[in-house]
Amino acid sequence: MRTADLTGLPEGIPEALHDEGIEELYPPQDEAVEAGLTDGESLVAAVPTASGKTLVAELAMLSSVARGGKALYIVPLRALASEKKAEFERWEEYGIDVGVSTGNYESSGEWLSSRDIIVATSEKVDSLVRNNAAWMDQLSCVVADEVHLVNDRHRGPTLEVTLAKLRQLNPSLQVVALSATVGNAGEVADWLDASLVHSDWRPIDLKMGVHYGNAITFDDGSQREVPVGKGDRQTPALVADALEGDGDDDQGSSLVFVNSRRNAESAARRMAGVTEQYITGDERSELAELAAEIRDVSDTETSEDLAKAVAKGAAFHHAGLASEHRTLVEDAFRDRLIKCICATPTLAAGVNTPSRRVVVRDWQRYDGDYGGMKPLDVLEVHQMMGRAGRPGLDPYGEAVLLSKDADSRDELFERYIWADAEDVHSKLAAEPALRTHLLATVASGFAHTREGLLEFLDQTLYATQTDDPGRLEQVTDRVLDYLEVNGFIEFEDQTIRATPVGHTVSRLYLDPMSAAEIIDGLRWAADHRTEKLRALEGETTSTSRSAESEPDTTAGFQRASDMVAAAGDEEGGDSAGDDSDFESDRTYPTTLGLYHLVCRTPDMYQLYLKSGDRDTYTELCYEREPEFLGRVPSEYEDVAFEDWLSALKTARLLEDWSDEVDEDRITERYGVGPGDIRGKVETAEWLLGAAERLASELDLESVYAVREAKMRVQYGVNEELLDLAGVRGVGRKRARRLYEAGVESRADLREAGKSRILAALRGRRKTAENILEAAGRKDPSMDEIDESDAPDDAVPDDTGFETAKERSDQQASLGDFE
Numbered sequence: 165m166r167t168a169d170l171t172g173l174p175e176g177i178p179e180a181l182h183d184e185g186i187e188e189l190y191p192p193q194d195e196a197v198e199a200g201l202t203d204g205e206s207l208v209a210a211v212p213t214a215s216g217k218t219l220v221a222e223l224a225m226l227s228s229v230a231r232g233g234k235a236l237y238i239v240p241l242r243a244l245a246s247e248k249k250a251e252f253e254r255w256e257e258y259g260i261d262v263g264v265s266t267g268n269y270e271s272s273g274e275w276l277s278s279r280d281i282i283v284a285t286s287e288k289v290d291s292l293v294r295n296n297a298a299w300m301d302q303l304s305c306v307v308a309d310e311v312h313l314v315n316d317r318h319r320g321p322t323l324e325v326t327l328a329k330l331r332q333l334n335p336s337l338q339v340v341a342l343s344a345t346v347g348n349a350g351e352v353a354d355w356l357d358a359s360l361v362h363s364d365w366r367p368i369d370l371k372m373g374v375h376y377g378n379a380i381t382f383d384d385g386s387q388r389e390v391p392v393g394k395g396d397r398q399t400p401a402l403v404a405d406a407l408e409g410d411g412d413d414d415q416g417s418s419l420v421f422v423n424s425r426r427n428a429e430s431a432a433r434r435m436a437g438v439t440e441q442y443i444t445g446d447e448r449s450e451l452a453e454l455a456a457e458i459r460d461v462s463d464t465e466t467s468e469d470l471a472k473a474v475a476k477g478a479a480f481h482h483a484g485l486a487s488e489h490r491t492l493v494e495d496a497f498r499d500r501l502i503k504c505i506c507a508t509p510t511l512a513a514g515v516n517t518p519s520r521r522v523v524v525r526d527w528q529r530y531d532g533d534y535g536g537m538k539p540l541d542v543l544e545v546h547q548m549m550g551r552a553g554r555p556g557l558d559p560y561g562e563a564v565l566l567s568k569d570a571d572s573r574d575e576l577f578e579r580y581i582w583a584d585a586e587d588v589h590s591k592l593a594a595e596p597a598l599r600t601h602l603l604a605t606v607a608s609g610f611a612h613t614r615e616g617l618l619e620f621l622d623q624t625l626y627a628t629q630t631d632d633p634g635r636l637e638q639v640t641d642r643v644l645d646y647l648e649v650n651g652f653i654e655f656e657d658q659t660i661r662a663t664p665v666g667h668t669v670s671r672l673y674l675d676p677m678s679a680a681e682i683i684d685g686l687r688w689a690a691d692h693r694t695e696k697l698r699a700l701e702g703e704t705t706s707t708s709r710s711a712e713s714e715p716d717t718t719a720g721f722q723r724a725s726d727m728v729a730a731a732g733d734e735e736g737g738d739s740a741g742d743d744s745d746f747e748s749d750r751t752y753p754t755t756l757g758l759y760h761l762v763c764r765t766p767d768m769y770q771l772y773l774k775s776g777d778r779d780t781y782t783e784l785c786y787e788r789e790p791e792f793l794g795r796v797p798s799e800y801e802d803v804a805f806e807d808w809l810s811a812l813k814t815a816r817l818l819e820d821w822s823d824e825v826d827e828d829r830i831t832e833r834y835g836v837g838p839g840d841i842r843g844k845v846e847t848a849e850w851l852l853g854a855a856e857r858l859a860s861e862l863d864l865e866s867v868y869a870v871r872e873a874k875m876r877v878q879y880g881v882n883e884e885l886l887d888l889a890g891v892r893g894v895g896r897k898r899a900r901r902l903y904e905a906g907v908e909s910r911a912d913l914r915e916a917g918k919s920r921i922l923a924a925l926r927g928r929r930k931t932a933e934n935i936l937e938a939a940g941r942k943d944p945s946m947d948e949i950d951e952s953d954a955p956d957d958a959v960p961d962d963t964g965f966e967t968a969k970e971r972s973d974q975q976a977s978l979g980d981f982e
């Protein structure tokens with residue numbers, strides 16, 4: 165079908181597609197339109213990567229908007245949400261408003277009601293349903309990208325339940341599910357009452373094969389000679405061969421998939437030695453600029469290692485990188501500036517990074533439950549291989565597995581090249597998933613009885629697939645008992661209602677087990693406050709607190725110790741009778757205690773204990789015992805104690821971050837990447853925000869301490885910098901420089917000499933102006949201001965600043981270990 169013949173789209177869209185060079189629909193797209201895609205019919209498109217799934221989604225959404233409806237595009241990853249929004253924004257000149265929403269799980273996103281197309285993660289959509297977003301009933305089309313991820317035990321249940329709720333909210337909803345080719349796509353289509361478009365067609369050829377000896381043997385029987393010298397590795401030879409091109413072909417980029425972060429980084433260092441031979445003079449200059457941008461993102465060894473590789477035309481990509489790192493690498497790879505990326509499989513999950521050649525170097529990875537190295541699923545390997553071949557850029561794509569001998573070559577053909585992808589199966593019946601989703605289903609009004617819950621669950625993929633419906637009933641009953649015992653739901657005759665705190669937990673998007681842990685910990689702190697403060701006062705004083713200063717009601721931020729002192733002690737807050745007169749200027753609970761509390765919850769991925777960690781953190785556990793919000797498990801409770809120490813290790817990372825320990829020191833100390841730090845910080849900020857809400861709702865005075873802990877981890881600073889760090893554009897490092905220069909608050913930013921501020925900000929005029937404007941200064945201009953006019957104490961020298969950081973490091977030296 166010609167795009168000019170498409171009907172049901174907003175005016176001008178067919179012509180715009182033609183102008184983009186899309187004159188004819190691909191066969192799978194044609195089949196989708198014939199199945200009623202632009203007429204509001206539901207559809208499952210199970211087709212290979214690069215076969216035009218995005219245009220299928222766009223045609224469905226645009227035709228839905230033309231009929232007066234609203235469309236929602238659900239993605240599995242935040243990075244993919246931003247990418248898709250940017251792609252869809254080209255339709256705004258035709259009157260189509262596009263919005264994206266991925267964070268703030270407590271928001272109803274009312275601003276999205278004015279958008280025609282909304283891009284969001286499945287978790288965000290679930291939270292919007294929980295928060296009763298009024299515009300949800302206006303949806304006429306929902307696109308679920310990467311719908312095969314219902315097979316994922318972490319993200320799958322959320323996507324599955326969300327689709328079931330949206331279909332219940334809007335019985336006539338058009339659902340368009342996009343998937344890689346899976347074994348049971350028809351079963352997924354039956355679940356969604358949708359037509360199935362199943363195709364193996366690709367716009368350019370994808371040749372899959374195995375490299376053994378000095379050649380690649382492809383699935384069509386052909387071979388390509390790629391010699392490997394004696395003692396040399398296969399991967400560099402394959403990357404160099406792609407860059408050599410083929411006859412009139414230009415250079416081809418490569419994606420190399422490996423099984424761990426460490427392997428990705430080491431492989432990238434080796435590939436840089438190959439790619440630097442193929443970059444031009446102009447590219448070398450551009451790569452140097454890109455490397456400088458990468459260094460600016462993070463002062464860590466990981467950032468430096470990435471910059472060094474990028475300067476030579478190679479890169480690594482894994483979840484330990486900061487999101488800014490990943491975006492820079494992906495963009496430069498799409499622009500063909502970076503010639504090779506060495507990545508863990510996360511890069512195969514839908515992000516648009518096609519290449520000439522894909523090398524699947526590692527087809528096994530360690531699995532603790534499996535007890536060793538486990539072969540990857542066929543679907544996962546096919547997802548990686550599907551990255552090969554860029555329509556419009558490459559004449560073909562090649563995906564290559566590596567073999568050392570003839571037997572393993574034959575095994576790889578049987579296991580992956582000629583194999584069909586596995587079936588996808590619902591993971592909804594696991595208790596952790598049902599805990600969250602049953603409470604949300606009750607709280608948001610989708611069901612009010614046990615029978616109503618089971619009827620709702622009958623609309624899920626699990627119900628379509630299971631041959632044991634009794635199992636779901638049993639798990640449902642266990643979960644309902646748990647929710648009732650913890651005060652999240654209550655029964656009245658046959659009716660189930662969410663309690664006020666249950667509604668809050670659902671809106672906050674918390675796992676009910678996380679909420680129960682937080683509530684128990686905060687109540688424990690209230691009951692043992694005096695006892696623990698006495699214990700803390702008996703220890704060496706740690707961070708500095710000013711008991712002499714009066715609370716400043718005009719400040720942008722007040723310390724929790726001041727707020728509690730001003731509020732006074734609540735009656736009954738302590739378990740000891742005549743201890744009620746006990747006074748302390750300490751903030752309680754402490755930040756470490758609160759960080760440890762949220763790190764104990766199932767919503768926080770804890771750091772693993774490595775060799776030697778148990779002894780180190782056991783010692784730290786007993787040293788800091790008065791700060792914990794709950795009973796420390798016995799060392800003989802092996803699993804519970806191990807989990808407690810893992811939470812402590814994670815909490816210490818957060819404490820280091822909020823004590824202003826340098827990021828590179830943290831990455832080295834805990835064996836993590838900058839992306840891991842950001843991930844832990846964001847999760848802790850969210851959980852502490854939830855704890856603040858729960859503390860307020862339960863009328864616990866710890867709300868002030870929780871707020872301070874949340875802000876300290878949010879900004880990564882000691883408490884004296886919170887006011888400064890809260891000014892847009894300041895951040896943890898600039899806040900410290902300003903403070904050391906005598907600019908200690910946002911009020912000081914409005915009043916202090918401009919030369920002093922400019923000197924503290926290392927002469928960055930635009931940065932200084934933006935900060936002063938954010939602080940509310942009437943005249944933020946830095947014109948004619950000379951930093952050299954600043955007094956001597958306005959420029960803390962590097963030695964002094966390093967000493968300040970070292971002091972914060974010294975405050976908690978345990979954990980500074982190899």
